[in-house]
Amino acid sequence: MNIFKISSKNLVRNKLTTILNIILVAFGVGILSILFLASTQISNKLEKNAKDIDLVVGAKGSPLQLILSSVYHIDYPTGNIPAKDAYKLMQNPMVKRAVPLALGDNYNGYRIVGTDSTFSNLYGLSIQKGSFWHKDLEVTLGSTVALTSGLKIGDSFFGAHGLTGNGDVHKQHAYEVKGILKPQGNITDNLILTNIGSVYKMHEEKHAEGHSHVSAAEAKEINDKEITALLIQYKSPMSVILFPRMVNQSTNMQAASPAMESARLFSLIGVGIDTLQWFAIFIMGIAALSIFISLYNAMKERKYDLAIMRCLGASKSKLFFLVMFEGVLVTFIGACLGLLIGHVALEVIGAYQESSQAKLTGLTAIPQEVYLIWIGLFIGALASLIPAMQIYKVDIAETLTKNR
Amino acid sequence: MIKISSLAHVYEKGRRLKFPYWEIADMEHWLLLGASGSGKSTLLNIISGLLEPSQGEVLINGTDLYTLPARGRDRFRGRHIGIIFQRPHLIRSLDVFDNLALSAVMAGLPVDHERNLSLLHDLGIGELAKNYPDQLSQGQLQRVSVARALVNKPDLLIADEPTSSLDDENANQVIQMLTTQAKDNGAALIIATHDRRVRDHITKTYLL
Numbered sequence: 001m002n003i004f005k006i007s008s009k010n011l012v013r014n015k016l017t018t019i020l021n022i023i024l025v026a027f028g029v030g031i032l033s034i035l036f037l038a039s040t041q042i043s044n045k046l047e048k049n050a051k052d053i054d055l056v057v058g059a060k061g062s063p064l065q066l067i068l069s070s071v072y073h074i075d076y077p078t079g080n081i082p083a084k085d086a087y088k089l090m091q092n093p094m095v096k097r098a099v100p101l102a103l104g105d106n107y108n109g110y111r112i113v114g115t116d117s118t119f120s121n122l123y124g125l126s127i128q129k130g131s132f133w134h135k136d137l138e139v140t141l142g143s144t145v146a147l148t149s150g151l152k153i154g155d156s157f158f159g160a161h162g163l164t165g166n167g168d169v170h171k172q173h174a175y176e177v178k179g180i181l182k183p184q185g186n187i188t189d190n191l192i193l194t195n196i197g198s199v200y201k202m203h204e205e206k207h208a209e210g211h212s213h214v215s216a217a218e219a220k221e222i223n224d225k226e227i228t229a230l231l232i233q234y235k236s237p238m239s240v241i242l243f244p245r246m247v248n249q250s251t252n253m254q255a256a257s258p259a260m261e262s263a264r265l266f267s268l269i270g271v272g273i274d275t276l277q278w279f280a281i282f283i284m285g286i287a288a289l290s291i292f293i294s295l296y297n298a299m300k301e302r303k304y305d306l307a308i309m310r311c312l313g314a315s316k317s318k319l320f321f322l323v324m325f326e327g328v329l330v331t332f333i334g335a336c337l338g339l340l341i342g343h344v345a346l347e348v349i350g351a352y353q354e355s356s357q358a359k360l361t362g363l364t365a366i367p368q369e370v371y372l373i374w375i376g377l378f379i380g381a382l383a384s385l386i387p388a389m390q391i392y393k394v395d396i397a398e399t400l401t402k403n404r
Numbered sequence: 405m406i407k408i409s410s411l412a413h414v415y416e417k418g419r420r421l422k423f424p425y426w427e428i429a430d431m432e433h434w435l436l437l438g439a440s441g442s443g444k445s446t447l448l449n450i451i452s453g454l455l456e457p458s459q460g461e462v463l464i465n466g467t468d469l470y471t472l473p474a475r476g477r478d479r480f481r482g483r484h485i486g487i488i489f490q491r492p493h494l495i496r497s498l499d500v501f502d503n504l505a506l507s508a509v510m511a512g513l514p515v516d517h518e519r520n521l522s523l524l525h526d527l528g529i530g531e532l533a534k535n536y537p538d539q540l541s542q543g544q545l546q547r548v549s550v551a552r553a554l555v556n557k558p559d560l561l562i563a564d565e566p567t568s569s570l571d572d573e574n575a576n577q578v579i580q581m582l583t584t585q586a587k588d589n590g591a592a593l594i595i596a597t598h599d600r601r602v603r604d605h606i607t608k609t610y611l612l
Contacts, residue, residue: 012497307493308494313478
C-alpha cells in the first residue's frame with residue numbers, strides 16, 4: 001500500500017478517461033519518435049553512402065536525380081554519357097579516384113552495377129566468401145542480396161532490363177555468382193557488382209539480335225560505348241569550385257555534388273517533417289489539456305477522498321504529490337507506449353517499403369528518445385499542477401461535514 | 405488526558421463561538437449535545453486538529469495540538485485520533501482491506517493486516533474484506549468506517565452524528581458497537597449528536 005498503488009487504483013477506476021489520456025500522449029510521442037527515427041536513419045544513410053564521393057558526373061538532367069540514381073541507387077539514371085569523355089575526365093590531374101558506373105539491369109529489384117575494382121576501393125569492400133568478379137558475367141553479391149535471394153557461389157541467374165521488376169529478362173546470358181561481400185552497412189549490401197563489360201554484353205547482344213552485327217559490335221573500341229555515371233574523389237578540396245564548373249561548362253555532361261544535393265533533398269523533405277512535428281506537438285498539447293481537464297474535474301469528486309486522507313493523517317504535500325503522481329504516471333505510460341508504437345510502426349513501414357536501398361527499421365533506438373519520455377513526464381507534471389494545487393485550498397472539515 | 409480550555413472560534417462572517425472547559429479522562433465515554441448550529445461540528449474539528457481555533461488550547465496527552473506544525477498535527481491526528489463521519493466516506497477505488505491499510509499508511513505507520521482483519525471480524529464484516537465500497541450496504545459501510553477509525557489504535561474516537569440517518573434498531577446497534585469497540589481498544593469516545601436515542605447509553609454529557 002503506497003502512493004503508487006493508490007494512484008494506479010484510482011486510474012483503473014476511471015478506465016476510459018485514463019485510456020483516452022494515455023492514447024493521446026502515446027500518439028503524440030509515437031509520431032515524434034517516428035519522425036526522429038526516420039530522419040536520423042535517412043540522414044545517416046545519406047551520409048554513409050556518400051561518404052567518400054565528392055562529385056558525380058553523369059548525363060545532363062536533374063542533379064538530384066543523378067545523385068539519387070548513382071549514389072543512393074533509388075531513382076532512374078538521367079541518361080548515359082560517352083565513355084570516351086568520361087575516361088578523359090578520369091585522367092584529369094584534380095581527380096584522385098574515379099569510379100565508372102554502368103547501370104540498367106536488375107535482379108529481383110536489386111540493381112546490377114557494372115563497374116571496376118576502383119568501386120571496391122572507394123567503398124572499402126571486402127569479401128566474405130568467394131572472390132571479386134574478374135571476367136565478364138561474373139558477379140559479386142552484396143550481403144543483403146545474398147541473404148534474401150538465397151543465391152550461393154556458383155549459382156547463376158538472369159538479369160532483367162530496367163531497374164525494378166522482372167519484365168524484360170536477358171535470357172541470352174546468365175550471370176554467375178563468384179563471391180559474396182561482407183555486410184558493409186551501406187548501399188553496397190543491396191547491389192550486385194560486375195564489370196562494365198558484362199553490362200555491355202547484355203545490351204549489345206540484344207542490339208545484335210535485331211541487326212545481326214555481333215562481330216562488329218565486339219570489335220568496337222570501348223571509346224564508342226557509353227556509361228551511366230562517374231563517381232569522383234578529388235585530390236584536394238581546392239577542386240570543389242573548379243572541377244564542377246569545368247565539367248558543366250566545357251563538356252556535354254553535368255557534375256553534381258552529393259553533399260549539396262542531399263542537403264537540398266533534406267530541405268525539401270524538411271518541410272514535411274516540420275509540419276508533422278508541429279502536428280505531434282499539437283497532439284501532445286491536446287493530451288496535456290485533456291489530462292488537466294480530467295484531473296481538474298475529478299477533483300470535485302476526489303475532494304472527499306483527499307479530505308479523508310488528510311483526516312487519516314496525510315499531509316498536504318503528500319496529497320499534492322499523489323495528484324501530481326497520477327498525472328505523471330499517465331503520461332509516463334503514454335510516452336513508453338508511444339515509443340513502442342513509433343518503433344513498431346517504423347518497422348512495419350520498413351517491411352512494406354519498396355526500395356530496399358533506403359529501408360527504415362524500428363529496431364534501433366536513438367538517444368533523443370529519452371527526451372521524449374522526459375517531455376512526457378514534464379507534460380504530466382504541468383497538467384496536474386493546477387489540480388494538485390487544489391489540495392491546499394480544500395477545507396477538509398467543511399468538505400466532510402457536507403453530504404456527498 | 406484531553407483538556408480544552410478558554411477555547412473560542414470566530415468565523416469570518418463574524419459569528420463567535422465560545423466553548424466551556426472540558427476534561428476527558430482515559431477511556432471515558434462522552435456525549436456532545438447541542439442543537440444544530442450550536443457549534444458541535446466546529447468543536448469536533450478543533451479537537452481533531454482540522455480547524456485552528458481563534459483562541460484557547462487543546463491538550464491531548466499533554467500535547468498542545470495547535471503548537472504543532474501543520475504536518476506534525478496531521479500526523480498526530482492520524483496516530484491518536486480516529487474519526488467516524490456521519491457518512492462513511494470510504495475511498496471508492498480501494499477495497500475494504502486497502503481502505504483500512506490506507507489509514508496506517510497515511511499516518512506513517514506500518515500496516516498490520518492481521519489486526520485489520522480481526523477488527524473486521526469483530527465488527528461482523530470479516531468476509532467483506534475484498535469487496536469494494538460500491539458493493540456494500542449503508543450499514544456495512546458504517547462498520548467499515550468504524551474499523552478504519554480504530555486501525556491505528558487511537559486514544560480518542562470521535563463520532564459525528566453516527567445515528568442520524570438510521571432507524572431505532574440500527575441506531576442501537578451502532579451505539580453498542582461504538583461503545584464496545586472503544587472499550588476493547590482502550591480509547592476515549594466522543595459522540596456528537598442531537599439524537600435522543602443515544603442519551604440512554606452514555607451518561608456523561610457536554611452541552612453546547
